[in-house]
Amino acid sequence: MSAREDILKAIAGNKPASAALPAISFDELIQYADVLAQFKTVLQSIGGVAEEIADFDALKKEIAIKKETGEWVINRIEALGPLDAVDNASATQLEKLDVAYIQGTLAVAENGCIWLYESQMGNRIVPFICQHLVIVVDAKNIVPTMHHAYQQLDTAKEGFGVFLAGPSKTADIEQSLVIGAHGARSLRVFLLR
Amino acid sequence: MSNTLNHAQAAANFIADEPRTNWHNETLWFVRQKRDKAAHGLPEWEKLREWASQIKNHTLSHLDEYLIEFEKNAKANGVQVHWAANGDEHNRIVYNIIQQNNVTKIVKSKSMLTEECGMNEFLHEKGIDIVDTDLGERIVQFRKEPPSHIVLPAIHLKKKDVSDTFHEHLHTEKDNHDPQYLTEAARQHLREKFIEAELAMTGVNFAVAETGAFVVCTNEGNADMGAHAAPIHIACMGFEKIIPKAEHLSVFLRLLARSATGQPITTYSSHFMKPRPGQQVHIVIVDNERSKQLGRTDFKNSLKCIRCAACFNTCPVYRRSGGHSYHTAVAGPIGSILNPNIDMRANADLPFASTLCGSCSNVCPVKIDIHDQLWKWRQVLVAEGYVDTTKKIGLKGMAYLFAKPGLYRFAGKAGRAVMRIFPFLVNNKLNAWYKQREMPAPPKQSFRDWYIKNKKS
Amino acid sequence: MRVGLFIPCYIDQFYPQIGIATLELLEKLGCDVSFPLNQTCCGQPMANSGFAALSKGCDKNFVANFRGFDYIVGPSGSCVLHLKEHLHDDQFPGEAEHIRKHVYELTEFLVDILKVEKLDVSFPHKVGLHNSCHGQRGLHLSSMSEQMLPAFSKPEKLLGMVNGLQLSMPARPDECCGFGGTFCVFEEAVSVKMGKDRIEEHEANGVEYITGYDESCLMHLEGILKRKGSPIKTIHIAEILNGKA
Numbered sequence: 021m022s023a024r025e026d027i028l029k030a031i032a033g034n035k036p037a038s039a040a041l042p043a044i045s046f047d048e049l050i051q052y053a054d055v056l057a058q059f060k061t062v063l064q065s066i067g068g069v070a071e072e073i074a075d076f077d078a079l080k081k082e083i084a085i086k087k088e089t090g091e092w093v094i095n096r097i098e099a100l101g102p103l104d105a106v107d108n109a110s111a112t113q114l115e116k117l118d119v120a121y122i123q124g125t126l127a128v129a130e131n132g133c134i135w136l137y138e139s140q141m142g143n144r145i146v147p148f149i150c151q152h153l154v155i156v157v158d159a160k161n162i163v164p165t166m167h168h169a170y171q172q173l174d175t176a177k178e179g180f181g182v183f184l185a186g187p188s189k190t191a192d193i194e195q196s197l198v199i200g201a202h203g204a205r206s207l208r209v210f211l212l213r
Numbered sequence: 214m215s216n217t218l219n220h221a222q223a224a225a226n227f228i229a230d231e232p233r234t235n236w237h238n239e240t241l242w243f244v245r246q247k248r249d250k251a252a253h254g255l256p257e258w259e260k261l262r263e264w265a266s267q268i269k270n271h272t273l274s275h276l277d278e279y280l281i282e283f284e285k286n287a288k289a290n291g292v293q294v295h296w297a298a299n300g301d302e303h304n305r306i307v308y309n310i311i312q313q314n315n316v317t318k319i320v321k322s323k324s325m326l327t328e329e330c331g332m333n334e335f336l337h338e339k340g341i342d343i344v345d346t347d348l349g350e351r352i353v354q355f356r357k358e359p360p361s362h363i364v365l366p367a368i369h370l371k372k373k374d375v376s377d378t379f380h381e382h383l384h385t386e387k388d389n390h391d392p393q394y395l396t397e398a399a400r401q402h403l404r405e406k407f408i409e410a411e412l413a414m415t416g417v418n419f420a421v422a423e424t425g426a427f428v429v430c431t432n433e434g435n436a437d438m439g440a441h442a443a444p445i446h447i448a449c450m451g452f453e454k455i456i457p458k459a460e461h462l463s464v465f466l467r468l469l470a471r472s473a474t475g476q477p478i479t480t481y482s483s484h485f486m487k488p489r490p491g492q493q494v495h496i497v498i499v500d501n502e503r504s505k506q507l508g509r510t511d512f513k514n515s516l517k518c519i520r521c522a523a524c525f526n527t528c529p530v531y532r533r534s535g536g537h538s539y540h541t542a543v544a545g546p547i548g549s550i551l552n553p554n555i556d557m558r559a560n561a562d563l564p565f566a567s568t569l570c571g572s573c574s575n576v577c578p579v580k581i582d583i584h585d586q587l588w589k590w591r592q593v594l595v596a597e598g599y600v601d602t603t604k605k606i607g608l609k610g611m612a613y614l615f616a617k618p619g620l621y622r623f624a625g626k627a628g629r630a631v632m633r634i635f636p637f638l639v640n641n642k643l644n645a646w647y648k649q650r651e652m653p654a655p656p657k658q659s660f661r662d663w664y665i666k667n668k669k670s
Numbered sequence: 671m672r673v674g675l676f677i678p679c680y681i682d683q684f685y686p687q688i689g690i691a692t693l694e695l696l697e698k699l700g701c702d703v704s705f706p707l708n709q710t711c712c713g714q715p716m717a718n719s720g721f722a723a724l725s726k727g728c729d730k731n732f733v734a735n736f737r738g739f740d741y742i743v744g745p746s747g748s749c750v751l752h753l754k755e756h757l758h759d760d761q762f763p764g765e766a767e768h769i770r771k772h773v774y775e776l777t778e779f780l781v782d783i784l785k786v787e788k789l790d791v792s793f794p795h796k797v798g799l800h801n802s803c804h805g806q807r808g809l810h811l812s813s814m815s816e817q818m819l820p821a822f823s824k825p826e827k828l829l830g831m832v833n834g835l836q837l838s839m840p841a842r843p844d845e846c847c848g849f850g851g852t853f854c855v856f857e858e859a860v861s862v863k864m865g866k867d868r869i870e871e872h873e874a875n876g877v878e879y880i881t882g883y884d885e886s887c888l889m890h891l892e893g894i895l896k897r898k899g900s901p902i903k904t905i906h907i908a909e910i911l912n913g914k915a
Contacts, residue, residue: 203434
């Protein structure tokens with residue numbers, strides 16, 4: 021008998037009597053008067069920066085300037101220009117990536133996170149390996165809680181996805197918060213109205 | 214194992230450095246307070262705990278079905294699924310994958326399961342060294358000590374300790390204690406390891422039966438840096454990490470970070486479904502006595518644990534004794550109800566490292582009745598004979614006394630008389646109470662004596 | 671209503687004044703109180719040390735003494751919680767069940783059953799309240815800081831009826847004092863450290879007295895206070911509510 025068989029048999033023999041799943045009612049969830057304001061407040065508290073924009077002019081200009089000054093920029097947002105194809109790039113190849121611009125699917129007000137699909141990233145490592153990360157999300161795609169997010173998303177649609185909340189951080193050294201651990205050192209979020 | 218101090222002895226050593234104990238206590242209490250603040254922010258907090266508890270109760274009652282479903286879906290996603298009956302088998306499976314692929318450069322993000330299995334030591338003996346990439350874990354790895362907390366591995370260390378360690382291993386400036394500076398040094402050092410990694414190991418916070426996906430939560434991004442760089446990814450999980458559906462992640466992801474550190478969510482909650490093209494992904498599902506625990510009616514609920522460590526942070530004993538006093542991979546209150554199942558003899562002291570105050574049960578996001586289980590484990594351990602002879606004799610004597618009212622009264626009167634007439638017989642070094650406390654004053658009459666004299670008609 | 675007075679073993683032996691205060695208070699409030707003479711202990715010290723299996727004799731004795739009362743009241747949160755959760759008698763299961771359902775700690779009895787709204791007593795002193803764990807989290811004598819639920823406190827409600835009493839709470843309102851039964855000797859270092867820390871918080875509030883509804887906690891704190899030479903005294907809530915001179 022394999023370990024698999026042994027384990028499953030032991031579990032089947034030892035598991036308790038059937039208990040029902042709970043009924044989760046959205047009526048019991050926190051409601052925010054202004055989800056956008058809540059999202060901005062929370063994002064700020066976790067080390068990110070949020071700004072509302074009406075169009076992409078400023079961002080396009082920003083990308084142009086960065087490229088001019090020699091920063092390596094990867095753009096994954098169609099509205100900002102041609103998409104950089106990075107599917108087959110290795111970590112070694114992407115190591116020196118300075119800034120990545122990624123489109124987010126939706127944002128969650130209660131905790132400042134944004135869902136990114138792999139297809140939006142272009143390459144799974146991009147949002148982690150870049151020094152600085154910029155994400156654009158439609159303001160109308162801000163939902164109150166994670167329950168709403170999972171209701172709207174199909175998180176199993178692609179091979180990888182992430183809820184990303186702010187820049188990377190750690191407090192492992194005597195509980196002192198340091199922004200910028202192994203992932204991006206900063207996160208700027210632009211909410212398109 | 215006979216050289217290991219029991220909790221009481223280790224705790225006494227820890228407390229001997231009182232200022233450091235105060236600092237450790239304050240630091241962890243601060244984390245508890247952050248949890249309280251986060252919990253206060255959600256009016257539905259207690260409801261969330263109830264939902265989480267019920268989802269876990271349901272899952273445990275259908276655990277084999279969900280594991281089979283998970284395996285089927287994970288395989289369909291291109292993930293290879295392995296099963297390990299115990300820690301040793303887990304280690305061998307990992308070793309085989311390493312050998313078959315001829316890899317040497319290996320990184321690992323936090324996995325308490327691999328600690329439980331003693332994986333790092335096992336591989337080290339085979340000449341394979343793994344780089345722990347969680348900052349706290351890398352620090353303790355350099356120092357050759359185990360983590361003292363399942364979420365905050367280096368919580369027992371001060372800035373100076375980290376500075377000295379990094380100076381030795383990373384050649385950072387001597388006596389530069391700045392956390393920013395030290396973290397940057399770790400970032401540069403580990404970035405190299407990520408880029409070069411041939412194999413990345415991670416833990417699993419949640420495994421979703423419905424989709425075959427698993428979720429890994431970090432603040433640092435180290436799990437992702439390793440997993441998305443390396444051509445091989447091994448994810449290790451205890452089988453109780455299974456949850457039924459993706460939508461249930463909403464409940465657990467809302468509770469996990471708030472309970473653990475007071476954050477609304479970790480920076481990254483990464484959902485791994487399929488290997489990227491050309492990548493191998495393996496999941497190792499481990500039992501290691503969990504199925505036995507599942508069969509223990511009184512203790513099966515301990516398997517609901519989502520490893521948030523809220524119980525550690527609130528425990529007044531843990532905060533004043535430190536994780537190393539528990540001599541196991543998972544310390545604190547939850548460890549004290551999990552570990553005796555794995556090795557009763559070695560862990561017989563743990564359920565007694567508690568005053569049964571109940572704080573743990575009330576911060577637990579999945580409503581494990583931790584303090585009730587601590588009480589129940591005590592009964593089991595005594596029945597199995599894993600208790601001090603002196604204690605056994607003393608308590609048997611007590612039980613005898615309290616069953617016989619006349620004898621109880623006599624003993625009480627005699628005891629008080631001895632305390633009054635020969636105080637030195639009681640107030641001495643042999644009396645553990647007397648070490649740091651005065652004894653209560655012994656009155657001439659008991660309440661009963663007074664009652665008979667004054668009230669009984 | 672016939673009330674059986676339950677006086678915990680260590681109160682009977684070392685703190686008879688608490689028993690006296692409890693009895694007097696209940697009588698003042700109109701109860702017909704009897705003290706069964708052959709009571710010994712509730713069984714908690716054995717049970718919490720893992721020796722619940724040895725408590726049968728003790729439990730039988732308890733049931734024999736306390737059967738037939740409308741209520742059983744005792745000035746101890748932990749003892750009462752233990753009885754509620756663990757009292758059994760194979761020979762008289764019905765009686766044991768009745769006791770489990772009708773045993774009360776003093777403050778909960780005053781608030782929930784007697785519904786006391788005023789007390790004609792004074793205690794013009796600064797008093798710190800220690801929320802003993804088993805009474806608080808087990809008997810729900812008050813809300814707890816861990817749970818996000820409305821705040822309430824039965825002991826505080828009663829202390830609020832005492833003239834001149836200035837109540838203060840320690841910085842950590844419900845952290846354990848460290849007594850924990852046999853824990854107090856088998857994990858002596860942690861036990862005392864926990865007690866010392868509690869005391870420091872009360873000292874920071876400048877209290878003259880520390881009170882609570884569990885003398886085991888107060889006995890442990892008192893032991894440390896005395897060793898320290900502190901002027902702070904401990905006093906059981908029964909004595910305050912009964913009108914200590």
